Amino acid sequence: MIVDTLIHARWIIPVEPESVTYEYHSLVIDKGRIIDLLPTQQAKTQYQGTTTENLVDHALLPGFVNCHTHAAMTLMRGIADDLPLMEWLQNHIWPLEQKWMSEAFVRDGTDLAIAEMILGGTTCFNDMYFFPDITAQQAVQYGLRACVGLIVIDFPTIWAENSAAYIAKGLDIHDHFRHQPLISTCFAPHAPYTVSDEPLQKIRTLADELEMPITMHVHETAHETEQALAEKGQRPLERLHNLGLINPAFMAVHMTQLTDEEISRFAESGAHIVHCPESNLKLASGFCPVARCLAAGINVALGTDGAASNNDLDMISEMRTAALLAKAVAEDASCVPAMTALRMATINGAKALGLEHEIGSLTVGKSADLIAIDLNHLETQPLFNPVSQIVYAASRHQITDVWVAGKQLLKQRQLTTINLPLLKQRILEWQDKLKH
Amino acid sequence: MIVDTLIHARWIIPVEPESVTYEYHSLVIDKGRIIDLLPTQQAKTQYQGTTTENLVDHALLPGFVNCHTHAAMTLMRGIADDLPLMEWLQNHIWPLEQKWMSEAFVRDGTDLAIAEMILGGTTCFNDMYFFPDITAQQAVQYGLRACVGLIVIDFPTIWAENSAAYIAKGLDIHDHFRHQPLISTCFAPHAPYTVSDEPLQKIRTLADELEMPITMHVHETAHETEQALAEKGQRPLERLHNLGLINPAFMAVHMTQLTDEEISRFAESGAHIVHCPESNLKLASGFCPVARCLAAGINVALGTDGAASNNDLDMISEMRTAALLAKAVAEDASCVPAMTALRMATINGAKALGLEHEIGSLTVGKSADLIAIDLNHLETQPLFNPVSQIVYAASRHQITDVWVAGKQLLKQRQLTTINLPLLKQRILEWQDKLKH
Numbered sequence: 001m002i003v004d005t006l007i008h009a010r011w012i013i014p015v016e017p018e019s020v021t022y023e024y025h026s027l028v029i030d031k032g033r034i035i036d037l038l039p040t041q042q043a044k045t046q047y048q049g050t051t052t053e054n055l056v057d058h059a060l061l062p063g064f065v066n067c068h069t070h071a072a073m074t075l076m077r078g079i080a081d082d083l084p085l086m087e088w089l090q091n092h093i094w095p096l097e098q099k100w101m102s103e104a105f106v107r108d109g110t111d112l113a114i115a116e117m118i119l120g121g122t123t124c125f126n127d128m129y130f131f132p133d134i135t136a137q138q139a140v141q142y143g144l145r146a147c148v149g150l151i152v153i154d155f156p157t158i159w160a161e162n163s164a165a166y167i168a169k170g171l172d173i174h175d176h177f178r179h180q181p182l183i184s185t186c187f188a189p190h191a192p193y194t195v196s197d198e199p200l201q202k203i204r205t206l207a208d209e210l211e212m213p214i215t216m217h218v219h220e221t222a223h224e225t226e227q228a229l230a231e232k233g234q235r236p237l238e239r240l241h242n243l244g245l246i247n248p249a250f251m252a253v254h255m256t257q258l259t260d261e262e263i264s265r266f267a268e269s270g271a272h273i274v275h276c277p278e279s280n281l282k283l284a285s286g287f288c289p290v291a292r293c294l295a296a297g298i299n300v301a302l303g304t305d306g307a308a309s310n311n312d313l314d315m316i317s318e319m320r321t322a323a324l325l326a327k328a329v330a331e332d333a334s335c336v337p338a339m340t341a342l343r344m345a346t347i348n349g350a351k352a353l354g355l356e357h358e359i360g361s362l363t364v365g366k367s368a369d370l371i372a373i374d375l376n377h378l379e380t381q382p383l384f385n386p387v388s389q390i391v392y393a394a395s396r397h398q399i400t401d402v403w404v405a406g407k408q409l410l411k412q413r414q415l416t417t418i419n420l421p422l423l424k425q426r427i428l429e430w431q432d433k434l435k436h
Numbered sequence: 437m438i439v440d441t442l443i444h445a446r447w448i449i450p451v452e453p454e455s456v457t458y459e460y461h462s463l464v465i466d467k468g469r470i471i472d473l474l475p476t477q478q479a480k481t482q483y484q485g486t487t488t489e490n491l492v493d494h495a496l497l498p499g500f501v502n503c504h505t506h507a508a509m510t511l512m513r514g515i516a517d518d519l520p521l522m523e524w525l526q527n528h529i530w531p532l533e534q535k536w537m538s539e540a541f542v543r544d545g546t547d548l549a550i551a552e553m554i555l556g557g558t559t560c561f562n563d564m565y566f567f568p569d570i571t572a573q574q575a576v577q578y579g580l581r582a583c584v585g586l587i588v589i590d591f592p593t594i595w596a597e598n599s600a601a602y603i604a605k606g607l608d609i610h611d612h613f614r615h616q617p618l619i620s621t622c623f624a625p626h627a628p629y630t631v632s633d634e635p636l637q638k639i640r641t642l643a644d645e646l647e648m649p650i651t652m653h654v655h656e657t658a659h660e661t662e663q664a665l666a667e668k669g670q671r672p673l674e675r676l677h678n679l680g681l682i683n684p685a686f687m688a689v690h691m692t693q694l695t696d697e698e699i700s701r702f703a704e705s706g707a708h709i710v711h712c713p714e715s716n717l718k719l720a721s722g723f724c725p726v727a728r729c730l731a732a733g734i735n736v737a738l739g740t741d742g743a744a745s746n747n748d749l750d751m752i753s754e755m756r757t758a759a760l761l762a763k764a765v766a767e768d769a770s771c772v773p774a775m776t777a778l779r780m781a782t783i784n785g786a787k788a789l790g791l792e793h794e795i796g797s798l799t800v801g802k803s804a805d806l807i808a809i810d811l812n813h814l815e816t817q818p819l820f821n822p823v824s825q826i827v828y829a830a831s832r833h834q835i836t837d838v839w840v841a842g843k844q845l846l847k848q849r850q851l852t853t854i855n856l857p858l859l860k861q862r863i864l865e866w867q868d869k870l871k872h
Contacts, residue, residue: 082770325717334518
């Protein structure tokens with residue numbers, strides 16, 4: 001049988017079923033989908049690929065699902081470091097955004113983020129930012145999958161004047177991209193302290209009707225929970241429960257402040273946590289109790305957060321930090337083993353976005369969103385377990401090839417859909433503007 | 437004037453003086469030493485290099501000083517993950533060491549570590565392992581600087597039968613390498629729970645006489661301090677103070693368990709802490725209170741620990757983890773800013789080893805131990821502050837060139853002193869042996 005792409009790999013880590021690693025197997029891709037996964041010897045007799053890849057030193061695995069980004073903020077990477085969250089936002093990020101926010105800013109920042117994400121093996125990202133239509137458009141242009149967050153915030157910005165306008169513009173984007181297979185949308189109310197009850201109630205109704213997920217920063221810092229308790233008499237999570245928001249279509253991003261009762265109630269709701277360990281560390285926001293959340297049965301996905309507070313969009317590094325930090329926080333070195341970290345970065349992200357039937361594992365029938373990592377680098381030798389090497393020793397520079405929906409976006413470390421010199425030139429122009 | 441090497445760089449980060457970054461400057465190297473640092477325009481008129489490097493996109497900085505390694509253990513990278521310290525040691529690492537430890541094991545493992553360290557910008561490492569003579573010999577062979585720890589432990593191994601033998605063999609190594617400029621030595625009693633008072637007293641006397649530093653794992657876990665308190669009625673640090681060990685020539689590695697009184701007393705002693713954040717996280721050992729230690733005036737250096745518990749020898753990643761983790765542990769995002777992390781990885785390490793007059797900064801008169809990082813990667817764009825990009829965004833793969841004592845060990849990412857294919861072949865043989 002002639003197929004679009006046939007990939008022979010030293011290892012295939014499908015993620016589902018869990019803890020399985022196939023050796024000398026091949027993945028068969030046709031019309032953008034995975035149609036078979038079988039031993040290479042058999043594959044060579046059964047299939048002929050229009051394109052064939054021989055990845056003799058590589059592991060093939062599902063692409064990373066980065067469940068929390070502010071892609072355009074990559075333009076502000078390193079512009080203000082070593083500051084607490086509110087000072088960083090109020091004195092640096094928000095003033096810069098007020099001055100420079102535009103379609104061009106979002107386009108160029110998103111392009112930089114998309115290039116960095118493809119180079120780092122991310123095949124799907126969930127974004128929250130202004131001009132989400134531009135974010136969706138750029139993702140389509142470069143072939144990357146995105147769940148685009150339709151931002152809602154109480155105060156006016158260049159993107160919308162009030163919460164009704166944010167919601168209306170969001171719905172237009174939802175309609176515009178509804179038949180675009182790479183794009184899905186979710187509501188993205190910014191945070192409990194920046195969105196009031198009325199828009200949240202409206203979002204809840206619309207999300208139910210349109211079957212859209214909701215993503216929101218929740219319990220990012222102790223300051224947030226303490227202030228809410230002082231001002232409104234309840235912690236933000238309780239308010240969101242009371243508003244009916246916390247359900248299997250809800251993603252709570254950060255969640256560093258959690259009581260045992262909150263963990264139990266959240267687990268019962270079927271909602272998801274998006275853990276952003278490097279951002280939480282850098283902004284000294286606190287520690288998400290990942291091991292306790294996983295033990296309670298909560299689906300925990302991973303996000304890098306924006307590159308202005310990370311300072312990268314590197315999901316390998318985020319997996320490693322998540323695995324290492326969870327052990328120390330739980331005082332148990334057996335917490336979040338390498339395979340769990342890899343699941344957080346792949347299938348758990350797909351589940352959080354409601355896309356688990358389409359992506360997140362190398363399963364026959366799913367979209368061909370996958371990456372190859374060359375493990376024959378000195379830094380990943382010797383090799384006793386490829387999953388351990390990927391999570392604890394490999395660098396994103398070892399990722400050689402990336403496919404989304406069967407289309408190759410990275411080929412032997414070369415971007416196939418992005419003109420890198422031109423992109424760098426545009427970034428340089430923003431660097432000059434932003435620093436003055 | 438004709439000199440050995442003239443390096444023109446986009447940025448030079450000398451580390452001393454602190455917080456200075458020179459733009460379009462040049463470093464002048466002759467006979468292994470830094471003899472000048474001046475604007476490139478001037479350098480071009482004053483000096484002519486036998487070798488000249490034009491690093492138009494690069495930052496030049498002192499090489500990293502990795503203050504805690506078990507280099508040969510790189511052969512066990514990823515062989516046993518996600519386990520607590522004592523289970524990891526007793527059921528996995530020690531049995532494997534008992535079976536396989538030999539001169540050949542130490543030689544090949546050290547070669548792998550040295551290659552990885554050079555590729556990652558480390559120019560000096562402080563090792564603790566068996567057969568330290570082999571470690572020193574391999575470092576000399578490949579041109580890397582090392583402070584070789586002369587291990588002492590109460591129980592017999594293939595290296596020595598009792599503490600007197602460990603010490604005697606150590607002294608032979610000290611004598612043998614005393615005129616080798618790349619090699620210094622220190623005593624390396626393993627830990628308070630594995631070395632008794634008598635050898636510690638002897639080590640203290642010898643270290644004073646020979647002016648050698650001492651390095652030791654101290655307060656790595658709560659289990660260690662609790663067990664000592666239960667069995668001996670005092671915490672290990674108190675015992676070491678009473679034995680007279682804690683002085684400006686002492687390096688305490690790990691130090692995750694520290695009371696305020698212990699921090700004050702340690703600060704007064706002038707002794708050094710070697711912080712190994714990734715190992716402490718991975719083994720769930722605890723959090724070293726770095727911000728409090730720095731505030732008390734303690735010199736805190738950085739180490740990766742062995743690659744069997746890290747799982748790499750990547751000092752850029754270790755700097756990043758140290759900077760991020762310190763903020764969260766102290767609940768203060770302004771703790772350990774990027775420049776402090778870079779100092780921990782360079783000049784603080786040099787101070788801990790008593791080598792600050794020779795290495796740790798790009799200072800006229802010091803040895804030319806330095807590295808170049810190419811910041812013109814998408815992942816470090818835009819660029820507002822090179823130190824921030826190096827600590828928070830760059831990867832070790834961006835390190836292009838490495839010099840030790842003026843000799844170039846890495847040239848455009850190619851190792852100049854190591855035959856990489858042959859090394860990989862030897863590692864593969866060990867992989868086969870160790871996994872059966």
